[in-house]
Amino acid sequence: MVYAVVRAGGRQEKVEVGTIVTLDRIKGDKDGNIQLAAVLLVDGSTITSDSAKLAKVKVTAEVLEDLRGPKIVIQKFKNKTGYKKRQGHRQELTRVKVTTIK
Incomplete structure (x- = not known):
């Protein structure tokens, strides 16, 4: 079993080949392919976390679609002052699909 933990959009995601992941917008x-930076690689019983060895690891993913997340409503209100603000x-x-981990 081979999987990697990759850095994408300020977060870390655990991915395997064929995994579909939703990330912040990436061109x-x-x-339509992107390269993701590996933070950790697990290959069977071998765990690689050395940055020099991880620099050689390539995690490739293909872009499936661009989409928008759910609407978030931000409301601010202060009592007795007439201040209210609403923003969305x-x-x-x-959405990307991981194709290879080398």
């Missing part, structure tokens, strides 16, 4: 290259936000996301 792919002209073929939708995060830009990218």
Whole structure:
């Protein structure tokens, strides 16, 4: 069993080949592929966490689609002052499928 923990969008995700992950918006290259930086690699009973060895590890993923997350409503209110503020936000996301871990 081979899996890796990759850094993507300020978070870390555990991925295997074939895993579909939703990340913050990432632009792919002209073929729609991206490279993810590995933080940890587990290959059977071998665990690699050395940064020099992890620099040689390549985790490749293909972009499946760009989408937007759910709407988040932000409300601020102060009692007895007439102050209220309402704001919304939708995060830009990218869904990717991990194709190779070398």
